[in-house]
Amino acid sequence: MEHSTDGRGTxxxxxxxxxxxxxxxEAFARALYDKHGAFxxxxxxxxxxxxxxxxxxxxxxxVLRAWRHAGILDADAEGVRPWLATVLRNLVIDGHRARQAxxxxxxxxxxxxxxxxxxxxxxxxxxxxxxxxxxxxxxxxEILVHAHFLDRSVEQTSxxxxxxxxxxxxxxxxxxxxxxxxxxxxxxxxx
Numbered sequence: 001m002e003h004s005t006d007g008r009g010t011x012x013x014x015x016x017x018x019x020x021x022x023x024x025x026e027a028f029a030r031a032l033y034d035k036h037g038a039f040x041x042x043x044x045x046x047x048x049x050x051x052x053x054x055x056x057x058x059x060x061x062x063v064l065r066a067w068r069h070a071g072i073l074d075a076d077a078e079g080v081r082p083w084l085a086t087v088l089r090n091l092v093i094d095g096h097r098a099r100q101a102x103x104x105x106x107x108x109x110x111x112x113x114x115x116x117x118x119x120x121x122x123x124x125x126x127x128x129x130x131x132x133x134x135x136x137x138x139x140x141x142e143i144l145v146h147a148h149f150l151d152r153s154v155e156q157t158s159x160x161x162x163x164x165x166x167x168x169x170x171x172x173x174x175x176x177x178x179x180x181x182x183x184x185x186x187x188x189x190x191x
Contacts (some may be wrong), residue, residue, distance in 0.1 A: 031075035039084050043085055046138050046145030047138075049130045058095070073092055075087045077130045089142065096138055117130035133191050140175035 040062060044055035065087055066080075068071055073080055133141055146157040147168075154172075158165045184191045 025067055025070055026076055028070045029063055032066055035083060037073055039081060040084055040088060042150060044088050046140060046149045049133045050071055058088055058091045062089055082160050128186055128188055132179055135182045136178050139171060140178050143171040143175045148188050
């Protein structure tokens with residue numbers, strides 16, 4: 001383990017590599033999953049328009065980055081969730097930018113595999129909403145996830161995203177307006 005001297009001649013553990021070595025690092029990662037796993041998955045799934053597989057990948061990368069900062073982060077601390085949400089958001093943005101440079105992948109879900117007409121209708125509605133959400137900007141999608149899917153208050157969303165409350169309100173209004181337009185273009189609603 002790495003050590004440093006604090007000026008008075010006493011040894012102190014230096015945060016960084018030593019904090020994430022061995023069992024201590026594993027315990028930190030396990031604590032993150034146990035305490036914040038559901039939160040991270042909800043945020044990532046919402047930002048990724050319901051793609052749980054990609055959300056799990058982003059969540060895993062987030063935990064890896066937190067593990068790299070285990071010496072300065074505390075899985076039990078109140079401030080770790082905003083840090084995790086910011087890392088998740090940045091990873092989603094990076095992935096979005098990378099995908100824009102590549103052609104879109106097709107969805108291989110077969111409608112014939114669904115058990116009945118009510119399931120087909122529900123699946124189609126979800127797919128249409130997901131597609132409409134995917135057409136929105138990342139800012140609009142992010143605001144809708146926090147405000148509606150995670151049922152956060154304006155104050156909570158403001159703190160998590162690091163933006164003023166008024167910006168949260170205006171982005172929510174504009175995001176809902178953009179979602180209505182996207183759904184109208186698909187023939188789901190009339191404006």
